[in-house]
Amino acid sequence: MAQVFKPSADIILRAVILIIVIAVIVTVVSGWLYWHSGWLTDVAEAPEQPVPFSHRHHAGDLNIDCRYCHYTGEETAKAGLPTSETCMTCHSQLWTEAEALRPVRQAYTEGRPLWWQRVVDSPDFVYFNHAAHLDVGVGCTTCHGPVQEMALTYESHAYTMGWCLDCHRDPAPNLRPEGAVTAFDWRPRTGLSETERQALLEARDVHPERLTDCYTCHR
Structure with missing residues (x-):
């Protein structure tokens, strides 16, 4: 064969x-x-802005509260971006001839907005409400990272669904006391007992069992 x-x-x-x-x-x-990778997530990538705004200088050195520029964050889903009028509140008196601030002066004179580039741009299928988070005590740096150290603002980590769900399943460590939502030196609570965790959740009327519903973030 x-x-x-x-x-x-x-x-x-x-x-x-x-x-x-x-x-x-x-x-x-x-x-x-x-x-x-950063190719997809843009982590550590600082988009080019109309002016080289430094959070390190404004928020870190000068300790300007986040809500001064992002003034709608406590009341609406959007945190808002600073208008040329907001910038000129200070810069009509300080650094009035700085070349780097020419776009701000021009926008203010022409009565038009500054076209800031989003650092964190959520997909259209994701709903995020700044006011809902600030209202229960989730602070700015919890999501945006140490902006007070950033000369140019960038994404400090990937905003993945898993990252959000980790906090939604156990939000207690990130719930700050009143008045500390914009504090840069606040750190998440560690080693919470179950009693302490429940007390924090009840005090802020937060219900983790509802936070993982699809409708919470996808509407």
């Missing part, structure tokens, strides 16, 4: 299977790395 396959066929088959397995592994690993 004639031999159908040559002796080398077994080696070739094993090599093909090995190549396929390696290709699958490389594809999966590459996809995971890309999904978590």
Whole structure:
């Protein structure tokens, strides 16, 4: 009876299977790395702005409250971006001839807004309400990172669904006392007992069992 396959066929088959397995592994690993890389998430990337605004100087050195510029955050879903009028409140007196601030002066003179570029731009299918978070004591740096240290503002981490859900499942450590929502030196509570956790949730009327409903973030 004639031999159908040559002796080398077994080696070739094993090599093909090995190549396929390696290709699958490389594809999966590459996809995971890309999904978590700065190329996709823009982490640590500072978008170009109309003026080189420094949170390190304004929020860190001068300790200007976040709500001075982002003045709608406590009342609406959007935190708002500073208008040219807001900037000129100070810069009509300070650094009045600075070349870097020319776009601010021009916008103010022409009565038009400054076209700031979003640092964090949520997808259209994600609903985020700043007022709802600030109202229960979730502070600015909890989500935006240490902006008081940023010369140019960038994403401090990836805003993934998993990252949001981690907090929604256990929000108690991030609930700040009243008056501390814009504090830069506040740190999440660690080592909370169950009694302490429940007391914090009840005091702020926060219900984690509802926070993981799809409708909470997707409307």
